[in-house]
Amino acid sequence: xxRIILIGYMGAGKTTIGKALAQELGVPFYDLDWYIxxxxxxxxxxIFDEKGEEEFRRIEHNMLHxxxxxxxxxxxxxxxxxxxxxxxxxxNSQAQVVYLKASPEVLYEHLQMGRRVRPLLxxxxxxxxxxFIVEQLALREPFYSKANYTLNVDLLDNFTKIQTTIENLRxxxxx
Ligand SMILES: Nc1ncnc2c1ncn2[C@@H]1O[C@H](COP(=O)(O)OP(=O)(O)OP(=O)(O)O)[C@@H](O)[C@H]1O
Ligand SMILES: O=C(O)C1=C[C@@H](O)[C@@H](O)[C@H](O)C1
Ligand SMILES: [Mg+2]
Numbered sequence: 001x002x003r004i005i006l007i008g009y010m011g012a013g014k015t016t017i018g019k020a021l022a023q024e025l026g027v028p029f030y031d032l033d034w035y036i037x038x039x040x041x042x043x044x045x046x047i048f049d050e051k052g053e054e055e056f057r058r059i060e061h062n063m064l065h066x067x068x069x070x071x072x073x074x075x076x077x078x079x080x081x082x083x084x085x086x087x088x089x090x091x092n093s094q095a096q097v098v099y100l101k102a103s104p105e106v107l108y109e110h111l112q113m114g115r116r117v118r119p120l121l122x123x124x125x126x127x128x129x130x131x132f133i134v135e136q137l138a139l140r141e142p143f144y145s146k147a148n149y150t151l152n153v154d155l156l157d158n159f160t161k162i163q164t165t166i167e168n169l170r171x172x173x174x175x
Pocket of ligand 1: 008009010011012013014015016017033076077078079109110111113114118153161162165
């Protein structure tokens with residue numbers, strides 16, 4: 001049985017790498033943010049706006065328990081998922097959990113790509129976003145580093161190297 005969960009800060013590449021890894025392993029891919037959006041029929045931003053972060057975290061916790069019980073899957077989490085409730089311990093008990101570790105500089109670069117709305121970064125200037133990443137990453141690192149595997153993705157920072165990331169992941173997971 002293959003059950004792999006990717007965690008890490010916003011922009012680390014959980015969705016990008018997760019999707020590609022699932023395709024290679026021939027198993028379904030679930031992105032927890034997308035799963036929540038489909039189940040709630042609301043975007044993550046709408047949930048934050050309408051219900052607040054605390055309620056979002058409660059929904060996220062419940063939905064994590066749904067997807068982490070599927071068999072033969074790759075799941076990518078939201079950036080904050082491991083940092084609330086007992087989510088990280090629960091994930092470690094259910095799956096091979098991989099922390100995609102990236103420096104604030106690489107995270108910042110990634111967050112400039114794509115057009116995804118990230119409620120926690122809205123309304124911040126580039127400098128404020130940089131400072132926010134450094135400070136929040138320091139607070140979250142103790143949770144992320146509990147993952148039973150860690151892969152540093154700083155050196156794998158371009159599109160062709162996404163394949164190298166997948167190969168490295170398969171090696172450490174022996175999949
Ligand atoms: N190894 C990589 N090399 C180059 N670009 C990457 C790499 N990983 C991710 N990216 C790019 O960085 C951006 C953010 O990646 P992605 O959306 O997968 O991050 P995430 O961890 O899922 O973020 P979030 O927590 O906000 O959902 C994307 O545009 C993606 O193409
Ligand atoms: O880092 C976070 O706390 C978040 C990351 C996103 O994936 C979403 O789950 C949401 O925007 C919150
Ligand atoms: Mg994502």
